[in-house]
Amino acid sequence: MKKYLPILAAAAVLLGFGASACIKTESEIKPIEIKPVHITLDINIRIEKALDDFFADLDEL
Amino acid sequence: MKKFLALSIAAFALAFAVPQVLSAADDAATIKKHMAERKPKIETLKKAGSIGENKDGYLEAMKDAKLEDADKKLIEDENKDRKAVYAAVAKKEGSTVEHVGEIRARQIRSKAAIGDYIQNEEGKWVKATAKPAAIPADKQDK
Numbered sequence: 001m002k003k004y005l006p007i008l009a010a011a012a013v014l015l016g017f018g019a020s021a022c023i024k025t026e027s028e029i030k031p032i033e034i035k036p037v038h039i040t041l042d043i044n045i046r047i048e049k050a051l052d053d054f055f056a057d058l059d060e061l
Numbered sequence: 062m063k064k065f066l067a068l069s070i071a072a073f074a075l076a077f078a079v080p081q082v083l084s085a086a087d088d089a090a091t092i093k094k095h096m097a098e099r100k101p102k103i104e105t106l107k108k109a110g111s112i113g114e115n116k117d118g119y120l121e122a123m124k125d126a127k128l129e130d131a132d133k134k135l136i137e138d139e140n141k142d143r144k145a146v147y148a149a150v151a152k153k154e155g156s157t158v159e160h161v162g163e164i165r166a167r168q169i170r171s172k173a174a175i176g177d178y179i180q181n182e183e184g185k186w187v188k189a190t191a192k193p194a195a196i197p198a199d200k201q202d203k
Binding site: 054057 | 093096097100161
């Protein structure tokens with residue numbers, strides 16, 4: 001039995017390497033949701049323009 | 062008699078209908094006119110350090126300022142008109158009065174005269190200073 005121990009150990013190591021090569025891992029990267037930020041920026045730009053349209057000539061006085 | 066009655070009823074109905082028909086543009090024009098009328102006095106109060114522009118887009122009396130009743134009324138009227146404008150913009154753009162006010166406050170800070178009191182976004186009262194506009198790298202003299 002002791003004679004076969006090194007052989008068994010080597011076989012176990014080789015089996016481990018083989019198993020890791022066969023194991024498939026899948027990782028899913030979820031896309032970053034940027035829509036809310038884009039919408040917020042768009043609204044702010046429109047608000048700025050609306051305020052400019054009203055106050056521009058008043059600010060020039 | 063019937064004709065006279067019909068005319069009377071029509072005139073009576075018109076008297077109530079006309080104010081409703083007035084467009085929002087007329088209200089905006091009235092607000093703008095009042096703001097223009099108030100502006101010189103507001104500028105005087107700002108230069109004196111009695112009032113400043115807060116971070117919400119409204120005029121605010123400084124802590125130790127001694128304002129006359131007429132000046133307090135002027136500030137109140139100005140803020141009321143500003144709020145009406147912010148409400149109209151907020152309704153049109155689907156935002157809130159507060160948010161529109163904050164954006165207007167940012168515009169006011171960028172245009173403030175040197176020495177006028179302005180409240181920054183952190184709530185601290187500071188005096189406006191002239192800041193040179195940043196020149197894009199591609200337009201700088203080499």
